[in-house]
Amino acid sequence: MLPRRLAAPAPGWTETTDVLVVGSGVAGLTAALYLREQGLRVTVVTKVNIDDGSTRWAQGGIAAVLDPLDTPEAHAFDTEIAGVGLCDPAAVRVLVEEGPTRVRELMRLGAAFDRNLDGSLMLGREGGHRADRIVHAGGDATGAEVQRALHEAVRRDPWIKLVEHALVLDLLRASDGRACGLTLHVLGEGSADGVGAILARAVVLATGGMGQVYASTTNPAVSTGDGVALALRAGAVVTDVEFVQFHPTSFLTASVTSVQRPLISEALRGEGAHLIDGTGKRFMVGQHELAELAPRDVVAKGIHRVLHETGADHVYLDARHLGKEFLEQRFPTIVASTRAAGVDPATELIPVAPAAHYASGGVRTDLRGRTSIPGLYACGEVACTGVHGANRLASNSLLEGLVFARRIADDIAADLPPQAEPRAARRVPAWVVTPEIRGELQRAMTRGAGVLRSADSLAATEKELARLGEQHATPDNSAWEATNLLTVATALVASASERRETRGCHWREDYPHAADEWRGHLLDAIGPKGTLTQTFEEMA
Numbered sequence: 001m002l003p004r005r006l007a008a009p010a011p012g013w014t015e016t017t018d019v020l021v022v023g024s025g026v027a028g029l030t031a032a033l034y035l036r037e038q039g040l041r042v043t044v045v046t047k048v049n050i051d052d053g054s055t056r057w058a059q060g061g062i063a064a065v066l067d068p069l070d071t072p073e074a075h076a077f078d079t080e081i082a083g084v085g086l087c088d089p090a091a092v093r094v095l096v097e098e099g100p101t102r103v104r105e106l107m108r109l110g111a112a113f114d115r116n117l118d119g120s121l122m123l124g125r126e127g128g129h130r131a132d133r134i135v136h137a138g139g140d141a142t143g144a145e146v147q148r149a150l151h152e153a154v155r156r157d158p159w160i161k162l163v164e165h166a167l168v169l170d171l172l173r174a175s176d177g178r179a180c181g182l183t184l185h186v187l188g189e190g191s192a193d194g195v196g197a198i199l200a201r202a203v204v205l206a207t208g209g210m211g212q213v214y215a216s217t218t219n220p221a222v223s224t225g226d227g228v229a230l231a232l233r234a235g236a237v238v239t240d241v242e243f244v245q246f247h248p249t250s251f252l253t254a255s256v257t258s259v260q261r262p263l264i265s266e267a268l269r270g271e272g273a274h275l276i277d278g279t280g281k282r283f284m285v286g287q288h289e290l291a292e293l294a295p296r297d298v299v300a301k302g303i304h305r306v307l308h309e310t311g312a313d314h315v316y317l318d319a320r321h322l323g324k325e326f327l328e329q330r331f332p333t334i335v336a337s338t339r340a341a342g343v344d345p346a347t348e349l350i351p352v353a354p355a356a357h358y359a360s361g362g363v364r365t366d367l368r369g370r371t372s373i374p375g376l377y378a379c380g381e382v383a384c385t386g387v388h389g390a391n392r393l394a395s396n397s398l399l400e401g402l403v404f405a406r407r408i409a410d411d412i413a414a415d416l417p418p419q420a421e422p423r424a425a426r427r428v429p430a431w432v433v434t435p436e437i438r439g440e441l442q443r444a445m446t447r448g449a450g451v452l453r454s455a456d457s458l459a460a461t462e463k464e465l466a467r468l469g470e471q472h473a474t475p476d477n478s479a480w481e482a483t484n485l486l487t488v489a490t491a492l493v494a495s496a497s498e499r500r501e502t503r504g505c506h507w508r509e510d511y512p513h514a515a516d517e518w519r520g521h522l523l524d525a526i527g528p529k530g531t532l533t534q535t536f537e538e539m540a
């Protein structure tokens with residue numbers, strides 16, 4: 001059983017706004033700025049500081065058709081190949097056709113991308129792309145530049161209220177079921193402190209991913225799946241959560257002990273770095289026509305196979321032949337982080353291993369970002385718009401945030417009802433788990449529901465999660481986060497057990513092939529009594 005509400009004190013204060021945006025990464029800040037263009041009052045709430053989400057860590061760049069020789073059809077083709085039959089073609093068309101305009105708008109806002117000597121945009125290539133279409137900034141610091149430009153634009157607008165150190169808890173709904181605000185816990189000074197409520201005419205969830213359900217992840221500490229857990233508790237439909245992308249090349253060294261593993265972008269492989277095993281063999285050659293530049297799931301599986309066969313905990317990236325000067329100029333972030341840990345990529349091999357990186361699934365939306373609950377929208381990594389299918393193509397996620405933020409703002413502005421009163425809290429299961437389960441949960445997920453899964457490993461993980469779910473606690477921020485982790489982990493394991501095939505980034509040892517009868521989506525929802533259910537919906 002899962003909670004339908006987080007145990008929390010009754011809200012001690014209430015504020016109102018037109019649109020409430022949760023999260024301050026690319027999705028939340030872009031949505032806020034487009035909503036302001038529509039003349040709406042916006043409040044953005046964010047868990048820690050404005051820049052603490054995944055966005056600022058993005059390295060490779062943003063995929064968009066900006067080269068005259070490239071086409072939206074070619075971008076759509078690559079996206080759908082990576083998604084292994086589960087992408088929604090209409091959503092993909094929206095992404096690739098509207099993407100270039102959204103990237104140009106971001107540049108007009110102030111984001112400065114790398115350029116060639118003739119002033120044209122420098123376009124790179126990444127895994128799964130058959131054309132040069134990745135815009136990047138500061139070499140490998142694209143996310144930092146995107147976050148900086150959006151952050152500054154938001155700070156310039158006095159009609160965007162930013163509330164930092166605010167952990168959103170649960171959705172408030174009006175008597176007709178429409179979303180009309182959120183409860184949250186603010187660690188601040190003054191009247192809006194402690195547990196309160198913000199009422200709004202529409203709510204946009206932009207809470208990012210859920211990498212922290214695993215023991216090893218490239219995601220920052222805030223990526224605890226809060227938006228997906230909140231949506232499940234509210235009764236919204238969540239889909240494709242079994243499709244977690246493991247980045248093949250996170251930096252693995254004994255000196256990296258933080259909750260977030262440094263990423264070695266595949267742009268490095270795009271520039272010619274090779275993956276080799278302990279004997280120096282390029283093991284991806286012959287496994288896929290694109291070798292090291294195959295889609296991420298293929299490369300992660302290739303590495304996993306080597307680790308399994310050799311008993312090692314890492315393979316190597318060899319970038320030495322690219323030269324010191326080129327590496328320092330093109331990949332300053334990677335060079336700095338590996339050198340800080342004692343590995344110089346200009347002269348030494350870089351030890352790497354897969355780590356949880358991206359949630360392809362999330363809160364189900366339509367092409368306007370609407371969830372199954374009227375008035376509740378989802379944008380960015382928390383959402384499942386249908387563009388990624390069973391696996392995300394590299395650099396399509398920043399793009400998705402930009403494209404769907406605009407669509408959401410347009411939809412909200414076109415049809416914004418007056419503020420509704422929240423209905424009285426209903427009697428539903430409400431509790432939280434102790435934060436002490438966090439480490440155990442992450443290790444259990446990595447062991448049984450990580451890169452490689454089977455009926456046995458998933459059954460053992462499910463049992464372990466049920467045991468951890470019995471350890472209730474008194475509510476505080478870390479207990480609320482731990483409960484969110486437990487909720488999304490439970491949904492992920494249930495869907496991964498149900499999907500008896502291997503597809504995209506869902507790899508079942510006991511069902512090693514894709515099966516036609518599984519060409520569709522698993523929809524997760526929590527019923528009134530706290531029971532998680534799955535429904536299978538075939539592709540149209």
Ligand SMILES: Cc1cc2nc3c(=O)[nH]c(=O)nc-3n(C[C@H](O)[C@H](O)[C@H](O)COP(=O)(O)OP(=O)(O)OC[C@H]3O[C@@H](n4cnc5c(N)ncnc54)[C@H](O)[C@@H]3O)c2cc1C
Binds near residue numbers: 220382
């Ligand atoms: C290391 C790394 C490299 C990447 N490289 C690329 C790349 O090159 N190209 C690409 O396209 N994608 C890349 N990605 C993926 C991409 O960065 C993310 O998918 C994208 O930034 C997600 O944006 P977002 O706005 O949805 O979420 P985020 O940027 O993660 O923002 C989520 C926000 O929600 C807030 N939040 C969460 N829970 C709550 C809560 N309960 N209450 C209040 N606030 C909350 C967080 O604090 C944060 O502000 C990378 C990801 C990582 C981790």
